[in-house]
Amino acid sequence: MCDTCGCNITPGNEGLIKAGGKLHKTESGKEAVTVLRSLLHENDHAASHNRNHFDQHNVLAINLMSSPGAGKTALLEATIQQLDNSLKIAVIEGDLETENDAERIRKLGVKAIQIATGSACHLDAHMVHEALHHFDLSEFDVVFIENVGNLVCPASFDLGQHLNVTLLSVPEGDDKPAKYPVMFRASDLVVLSKSDLLPILDDFKPERAKGYLRDIASTAPVMQLSSKDKSGMLKWISWINQQIEIRQRALQQHPVTGHHHHTHEEVHI
Protein backbone atom coordinates (compact mmCIF):
# COMPACT_ATOMS: atom_id res chain seq x y z
CA MET A 1 0.00 0.00 0.00
CA CYS A 2 1.20 3.51 -0.66
CA ASP A 3 0.52 6.64 1.32
CA THR A 4 -0.72 8.98 -1.35
CA CYS A 5 -3.53 7.58 -3.47
CA GLY A 6 -5.95 6.55 -0.76
CA CYS A 7 -5.51 2.81 -1.37
CA ASN A 8 -4.79 2.31 2.31
CA ILE A 9 -8.37 3.15 3.14
CA THR A 10 -9.76 -0.31 3.81
CA PRO A 11 -13.37 -1.33 4.36
CA GLY A 12 -12.34 -1.62 8.01
CA ASN A 13 -11.26 1.97 8.48
CA GLU A 14 -13.20 3.98 5.90
CA GLY A 15 -15.96 4.72 8.41
CA LEU A 16 -13.44 6.67 10.48
CA ILE A 17 -12.51 9.00 7.66
CA LYS A 18 -15.87 9.72 6.02
CA ALA A 19 -17.71 12.94 6.88
CA GLY A 20 -19.01 12.68 10.44
CA GLY A 21 -16.45 9.98 11.32
CA LYS A 22 -14.15 10.38 14.28
CA LEU A 23 -11.28 11.66 12.18
CA HIS A 24 -13.24 14.31 10.39
CA LYS A 25 -13.83 16.93 13.04
CA THR A 26 -11.52 19.78 13.92
CA GLU A 27 -11.68 22.04 16.94
CA SER A 28 -10.68 25.67 17.03
CA GLY A 29 -7.01 26.30 17.93
CA LYS A 30 -6.17 22.80 16.85
CA GLU A 31 -5.30 21.20 13.59
CA ALA A 32 -6.32 17.66 12.75
CA VAL A 33 -4.03 16.01 10.24
CA THR A 34 -5.11 12.87 8.46
CA VAL A 35 -2.09 10.65 7.98
CA LEU A 36 -3.11 7.11 6.93
CA ARG A 37 0.31 5.59 7.14
CA SER A 38 1.58 2.35 8.61
CA LEU A 39 2.78 2.58 12.19
CA LEU A 40 5.96 0.97 10.91
CA HIS A 41 6.36 3.38 8.02
CA GLU A 42 10.10 3.85 8.59
CA ASN A 43 10.73 0.15 8.89
CA ASP A 44 8.75 -0.53 5.73
CA HIS A 45 10.75 2.09 3.89
CA ALA A 46 14.04 0.52 4.99
CA ALA A 47 12.67 -2.91 4.08
CA SER A 48 11.90 -1.89 0.51
CA HIS A 49 15.38 -0.40 0.28
CA ASN A 50 16.82 -3.77 1.37
CA ARG A 51 14.62 -5.64 -1.11
CA ASN A 52 15.76 -3.35 -3.89
CA HIS A 53 19.34 -4.00 -2.91
CA PHE A 54 18.81 -7.78 -3.02
CA ASP A 55 17.09 -7.49 -6.40
CA GLN A 56 19.86 -5.45 -7.93
CA HIS A 57 22.31 -8.19 -7.09
CA ASN A 58 19.94 -10.94 -8.14
CA VAL A 59 19.93 -12.40 -4.64
CA LEU A 60 16.99 -14.29 -3.18
CA ALA A 61 16.40 -13.34 0.47
CA ILE A 62 14.65 -15.83 2.72
CA ASN A 63 13.52 -14.96 6.24
CA LEU A 64 13.55 -18.03 8.52
CA MET A 65 11.23 -17.82 11.49
CA SER A 66 10.17 -20.21 14.27
CA SER A 67 10.01 -20.57 18.03
CA PRO A 68 13.34 -20.97 19.83
CA GLY A 69 14.80 -24.43 19.35
CA ALA A 70 12.70 -25.45 16.32
CA GLY A 71 15.89 -26.10 14.36
CA LYS A 72 16.54 -23.04 12.20
CA THR A 73 20.32 -23.21 12.55
CA ALA A 74 20.31 -27.00 12.14
CA LEU A 75 18.30 -26.60 8.93
CA LEU A 76 20.82 -24.07 7.65
CA GLU A 77 23.71 -26.43 8.48
CA ALA A 78 22.00 -29.31 6.69
CA THR A 79 21.17 -27.01 3.76
CA ILE A 80 24.80 -25.91 3.39
CA GLN A 81 25.96 -29.53 3.39
CA GLN A 82 23.27 -30.65 0.97
CA LEU A 83 23.93 -27.77 -1.44
CA ASP A 84 27.63 -28.64 -1.53
CA ASN A 85 28.48 -25.23 -3.03
CA SER A 86 25.92 -25.58 -5.85
CA LEU A 87 24.55 -22.24 -4.64
CA LYS A 88 26.49 -19.48 -2.98
CA ILE A 89 24.78 -18.59 0.25
CA ALA A 90 25.28 -16.17 3.11
CA VAL A 91 23.52 -16.01 6.46
CA ILE A 92 22.40 -13.12 8.62
CA GLU A 93 21.97 -14.39 12.17
CA GLY A 94 19.71 -12.76 14.72
CA ASP A 95 20.55 -13.93 18.18
CA LEU A 96 19.93 -12.41 21.56
CA GLU A 97 23.32 -12.54 23.21
CA THR A 98 25.67 -15.04 21.62
CA GLU A 99 27.58 -15.66 18.41
CA ASN A 100 26.93 -19.41 18.74
CA ASP A 101 24.66 -19.72 15.71
CA ALA A 102 26.95 -17.69 13.46
CA GLU A 103 29.92 -19.79 14.61
CA ARG A 104 28.08 -22.97 13.61
CA ILE A 105 27.51 -21.58 10.11
CA ARG A 106 31.09 -20.27 9.73
CA LYS A 107 32.49 -23.68 10.64
CA LEU A 108 30.95 -24.93 7.39
CA GLY A 109 32.80 -22.28 5.39
CA VAL A 110 29.80 -20.02 4.84
CA LYS A 111 29.77 -16.27 5.46
CA ALA A 112 27.65 -15.42 8.49
CA ILE A 113 26.98 -12.00 9.99
CA GLN A 114 25.69 -11.93 13.53
CA ILE A 115 23.25 -9.26 14.57
CA ALA A 116 23.36 -9.21 18.36
CA THR A 117 19.86 -8.02 19.14
CA GLY A 118 20.42 -7.63 22.88
CA SER A 119 17.04 -8.17 24.44
CA ALA A 120 15.11 -7.35 21.27
CA CYS A 121 12.50 -9.91 20.35
CA HIS A 122 12.67 -9.49 16.58
CA LEU A 123 14.85 -8.27 13.73
CA ASP A 124 13.86 -5.11 11.94
CA ALA A 125 14.74 -3.75 8.51
CA HIS A 126 17.36 -1.33 9.87
CA MET A 127 19.28 -4.14 11.57
CA VAL A 128 19.30 -6.13 8.33
CA HIS A 129 20.39 -3.03 6.41
CA GLU A 130 23.28 -2.62 8.82
CA ALA A 131 24.26 -6.28 8.35
CA LEU A 132 24.20 -5.87 4.57
CA HIS A 133 27.10 -3.44 4.86
CA HIS A 134 29.29 -6.41 5.70
CA PHE A 135 28.46 -8.26 2.47
CA ASP A 136 29.31 -7.94 -1.15
CA LEU A 137 25.95 -9.21 -2.33
CA SER A 138 27.20 -9.82 -5.87
CA GLU A 139 29.01 -12.88 -4.52
CA PHE A 140 25.84 -14.67 -3.45
CA ASP A 141 22.73 -16.38 -4.82
CA VAL A 142 20.73 -16.68 -1.61
CA VAL A 143 20.81 -14.83 1.71
CA PHE A 144 19.11 -16.50 4.63
CA ILE A 145 18.03 -14.28 7.48
CA GLU A 146 17.66 -16.32 10.63
CA ASN A 147 15.23 -14.32 12.71
CA VAL A 148 15.04 -14.31 16.51
CA GLY A 149 13.32 -17.43 17.79
CA ASN A 150 9.82 -16.11 18.50
CA LEU A 151 6.45 -16.81 16.89
CA VAL A 152 4.97 -13.40 17.72
CA CYS A 153 7.06 -10.27 17.15
CA PRO A 154 9.04 -11.07 13.96
CA ALA A 155 5.78 -11.44 12.03
CA SER A 156 5.08 -7.70 12.15
CA PHE A 157 8.39 -6.49 10.72
CA ASP A 158 9.18 -6.57 7.01
CA LEU A 159 12.93 -7.00 6.56
CA GLY A 160 13.03 -6.75 2.78
CA GLN A 161 12.99 -10.52 2.31
CA HIS A 162 11.31 -12.13 -0.68
CA LEU A 163 10.00 -15.13 1.18
CA ASN A 164 9.06 -16.14 4.70
CA VAL A 165 9.72 -19.70 5.76
CA THR A 166 8.35 -20.75 9.13
CA LEU A 167 9.51 -23.87 10.92
CA LEU A 168 7.11 -25.81 13.08
CA SER A 169 8.99 -28.56 14.90
CA VAL A 170 7.23 -31.78 15.79
CA PRO A 171 7.78 -31.46 19.59
CA GLU A 172 5.91 -28.12 19.57
CA GLY A 173 2.54 -29.62 18.68
CA ASP A 174 0.47 -29.42 15.52
CA ASP A 175 -1.84 -26.59 16.64
CA LYS A 176 0.73 -23.77 16.45
CA PRO A 177 -0.87 -22.21 13.32
CA ALA A 178 -4.11 -21.77 15.29
CA LYS A 179 -2.24 -20.19 18.22
CA TYR A 180 -0.02 -17.89 16.13
CA PRO A 181 -2.15 -17.01 13.10
CA VAL A 182 -0.29 -13.78 12.34
CA MET A 183 3.03 -15.57 11.94
CA PHE A 184 1.73 -18.53 9.97
CA ARG A 185 -0.44 -16.38 7.72
CA ALA A 186 2.71 -14.52 6.66
CA SER A 187 4.51 -17.75 5.71
CA ASP A 188 5.19 -18.69 2.10
CA LEU A 189 6.33 -22.16 3.16
CA VAL A 190 5.79 -24.08 6.38
CA VAL A 191 8.44 -26.65 7.25
CA LEU A 192 7.51 -29.37 9.72
CA SER A 193 10.97 -29.82 11.19
CA LYS A 194 12.38 -32.66 13.31
CA SER A 195 10.14 -35.06 11.36
CA ASP A 196 12.37 -37.92 12.52
CA LEU A 197 10.50 -37.57 15.83
CA LEU A 198 7.07 -38.23 14.28
CA PRO A 199 7.09 -41.97 15.13
CA ILE A 200 7.83 -41.17 18.80
CA LEU A 201 5.65 -38.08 19.22
CA ASP A 202 2.72 -39.64 17.41
CA ASP A 203 0.20 -37.12 18.74
CA PHE A 204 1.60 -34.68 16.16
CA LYS A 205 -0.47 -35.15 13.02
CA PRO A 206 0.93 -33.40 9.92
CA GLU A 207 -2.57 -33.46 8.41
CA ARG A 208 -3.94 -31.65 11.44
CA ALA A 209 -1.21 -28.98 11.18
CA LYS A 210 -2.23 -28.51 7.53
CA GLY A 211 -5.86 -28.25 8.57
CA TYR A 212 -5.05 -25.44 11.01
CA LEU A 213 -3.14 -23.67 8.23
CA ARG A 214 -6.11 -23.90 5.87
CA ASP A 215 -8.29 -22.48 8.68
CA ILE A 216 -6.23 -19.28 8.46
CA ALA A 217 -6.67 -19.27 4.66
CA SER A 218 -2.99 -20.02 4.10
CA THR A 219 -2.12 -21.48 0.72
CA ALA A 220 1.49 -22.14 1.81
CA PRO A 221 2.88 -25.56 0.96
CA VAL A 222 3.79 -27.75 3.92
CA MET A 223 7.01 -29.72 3.86
CA GLN A 224 8.19 -32.37 6.34
CA LEU A 225 11.90 -32.60 6.87
CA SER A 226 14.56 -33.71 9.27
CA SER A 227 17.94 -31.99 9.41
CA LYS A 228 19.12 -35.06 11.36
CA ASP A 229 18.21 -38.01 9.11
CA LYS A 230 18.09 -35.72 6.03
CA SER A 231 14.65 -36.89 4.92
CA GLY A 232 12.86 -34.20 2.94
CA MET A 233 16.09 -32.29 2.30
CA LEU A 234 16.02 -32.83 -1.48
CA LYS A 235 12.50 -31.45 -1.67
CA TRP A 236 13.58 -28.39 0.33
CA ILE A 237 16.60 -27.77 -1.90
CA SER A 238 14.49 -28.06 -5.03
CA TRP A 239 11.97 -25.61 -3.53
CA ILE A 240 14.82 -23.10 -3.04
CA ASN A 241 16.02 -23.57 -6.63
CA GLN A 242 12.47 -23.20 -7.90
CA GLN A 243 12.06 -19.94 -5.96
CA ILE A 244 15.31 -18.60 -7.46
CA GLU A 245 13.94 -19.31 -10.94
CA ILE A 246 10.60 -17.67 -10.15
CA ARG A 247 12.43 -14.63 -8.78
CA GLN A 248 14.68 -14.34 -11.82
CA ARG A 249 11.73 -14.59 -14.19
CA ALA A 250 9.96 -11.83 -12.25
CA LEU A 251 13.08 -9.65 -12.38
CA GLN A 252 13.39 -10.13 -16.14
CA GLN A 253 9.81 -8.99 -16.59
CA HIS A 254 10.09 -6.11 -14.15
CA PRO A 255 13.71 -5.00 -13.94
CA VAL A 256 14.76 -3.17 -10.80
CA THR A 257 14.50 0.58 -11.12
CA GLY A 258 17.63 2.65 -10.71
CA HIS A 259 16.08 4.43 -7.75
CA HIS A 260 18.46 2.97 -5.17
CA HIS A 261 21.27 2.38 -7.59
CA HIS A 262 24.32 2.72 -5.42
CA THR A 263 26.69 0.49 -3.59
CA HIS A 264 26.57 0.80 0.16
CA GLU A 265 30.21 1.77 0.21
CA GLU A 266 29.47 4.82 -1.88
CA VAL A 267 26.67 6.11 0.27
CA HIS A 268 27.26 5.03 3.81
CA ILE A 269 30.95 5.63 4.49
Add this chain to the structure above:
Amino acid sequence: MHELAICQSLIDQVEDIALERNAQSVSLIIIAIGPLSGVEAPLLKNAYPLACIGTVAENSELVIELLPIRVKCMQCGSESEVLPNKLICKKCGDWRTELVSGDEMMLMSVELEKEKTEL
Protein backbone atom coordinates in the same frame (compact mmCIF):
# COMPACT_ATOMS: atom_id res chain seq x y z
CA MET B 1 6.90 -7.44 23.38
CA HIS B 2 7.46 -5.46 20.19
CA GLU B 3 4.78 -2.89 21.06
CA LEU B 4 7.32 -0.45 22.55
CA ALA B 5 9.30 -0.51 19.29
CA ILE B 6 6.09 0.13 17.36
CA CYS B 7 5.16 2.98 19.70
CA GLN B 8 8.58 4.59 19.23
CA SER B 9 8.18 4.35 15.48
CA LEU B 10 4.73 5.94 15.80
CA ILE B 11 6.06 8.82 17.91
CA ASP B 12 8.94 9.40 15.44
CA GLN B 13 6.40 9.88 12.67
CA VAL B 14 4.25 12.14 14.81
CA GLU B 15 7.26 14.29 15.72
CA ASP B 16 8.05 14.75 12.03
CA ILE B 17 4.48 15.82 11.31
CA ALA B 18 4.45 18.26 14.24
CA LEU B 19 7.75 19.77 13.10
CA GLU B 20 6.59 20.13 9.49
CA ARG B 21 3.51 22.00 10.61
CA ASN B 22 5.08 24.12 13.34
CA ALA B 23 2.92 22.65 16.05
CA GLN B 24 3.69 23.28 19.72
CA SER B 25 2.45 19.94 20.87
CA VAL B 26 0.28 16.99 19.99
CA SER B 27 -2.94 16.44 21.90
CA LEU B 28 -4.44 13.38 20.27
CA ILE B 29 -3.25 10.47 18.16
CA ILE B 30 -5.72 8.12 16.52
CA ILE B 31 -4.55 4.76 15.25
CA ALA B 32 -6.40 1.80 13.79
CA ILE B 33 -5.42 -1.77 14.51
CA GLY B 34 -6.67 -5.06 13.18
CA PRO B 35 -6.11 -8.27 15.18
CA LEU B 36 -4.03 -9.79 12.36
CA SER B 37 -1.44 -7.00 12.53
CA GLY B 38 0.20 -8.80 15.44
CA VAL B 39 -0.08 -5.71 17.61
CA GLU B 40 -1.88 -5.95 20.94
CA ALA B 41 -3.86 -2.83 21.81
CA PRO B 42 -3.50 -3.13 25.63
CA LEU B 43 0.29 -3.55 25.34
CA LEU B 44 0.45 -0.58 23.00
CA LYS B 45 -1.55 1.49 25.51
CA ASN B 46 0.95 0.59 28.24
CA ALA B 47 3.99 1.34 26.12
CA TYR B 48 2.61 4.63 24.81
CA PRO B 49 3.31 6.95 27.79
CA LEU B 50 6.91 5.65 27.93
CA ALA B 51 7.50 6.34 24.25
CA CYS B 52 6.03 9.85 24.63
CA ILE B 53 8.34 11.07 27.41
CA GLY B 54 10.31 14.11 26.31
CA THR B 55 8.58 14.37 22.93
CA VAL B 56 5.95 16.72 21.48
CA ALA B 57 3.42 14.00 22.21
CA GLU B 58 4.03 13.96 25.97
CA ASN B 59 0.69 13.91 27.82
CA SER B 60 -1.22 13.31 24.59
CA GLU B 61 -4.11 10.93 24.33
CA LEU B 62 -3.92 7.74 22.28
CA VAL B 63 -7.15 6.48 20.77
CA ILE B 64 -7.06 2.98 19.34
CA GLU B 65 -9.79 1.96 16.93
CA LEU B 66 -10.07 -1.81 16.83
CA LEU B 67 -11.02 -3.04 13.39
CA PRO B 68 -12.88 -6.27 12.68
CA ILE B 69 -11.49 -9.12 10.60
CA ARG B 70 -13.44 -9.54 7.39
CA VAL B 71 -12.80 -12.06 4.64
CA LYS B 72 -14.26 -12.44 1.17
CA CYS B 73 -14.83 -15.95 -0.11
CA MET B 74 -13.20 -16.61 -3.47
CA GLN B 75 -15.70 -19.39 -4.15
CA CYS B 76 -19.13 -18.02 -3.24
CA GLY B 77 -18.21 -14.33 -3.03
CA SER B 78 -19.82 -13.62 0.32
CA GLU B 79 -18.15 -11.57 3.04
CA SER B 80 -17.99 -12.61 6.67
CA GLU B 81 -16.65 -11.26 9.93
CA VAL B 82 -14.38 -13.93 11.39
CA LEU B 83 -11.98 -14.82 14.22
CA PRO B 84 -8.16 -14.56 13.84
CA ASN B 85 -7.62 -18.31 13.55
CA LYS B 86 -10.76 -19.12 11.57
CA LEU B 87 -10.49 -17.18 8.33
CA ILE B 88 -12.85 -19.45 6.43
CA CYS B 89 -16.09 -18.44 4.72
CA LYS B 90 -18.97 -18.48 7.18
CA LYS B 91 -21.47 -19.12 4.43
CA CYS B 92 -20.03 -21.99 2.41
CA GLY B 93 -17.14 -23.07 4.67
CA ASP B 94 -14.46 -22.80 1.99
CA TRP B 95 -10.96 -21.89 3.21
CA ARG B 96 -9.93 -20.03 0.08
CA THR B 97 -10.70 -16.51 1.22
CA GLU B 98 -9.18 -13.11 0.80
CA LEU B 99 -8.61 -10.75 3.69
CA VAL B 100 -10.69 -7.60 3.26
CA SER B 101 -9.65 -5.98 6.53
CA GLY B 102 -8.10 -6.93 9.85
CA ASP B 103 -4.34 -6.67 9.37
CA GLU B 104 -4.10 -2.87 9.57
CA MET B 105 -1.77 -1.02 11.91
CA MET B 106 -2.17 2.49 10.80
CA LEU B 107 -1.65 6.00 12.00
CA MET B 108 -4.98 7.57 11.08
CA SER B 109 -4.65 11.13 12.31
CA VAL B 110 -3.03 13.46 14.78
CA GLU B 111 -4.40 16.54 16.44
CA LEU B 112 -1.86 19.31 16.74
CA GLU B 113 -1.86 22.24 19.19
CA LYS B 114 -0.83 25.37 17.38
CA GLU B 115 0.35 28.63 18.84
CA LYS B 116 -2.55 31.06 18.80
CA THR B 117 -1.88 34.20 16.77
CA GLU B 118 -2.95 37.37 18.59
CA LEU B 119 -5.33 39.63 16.73
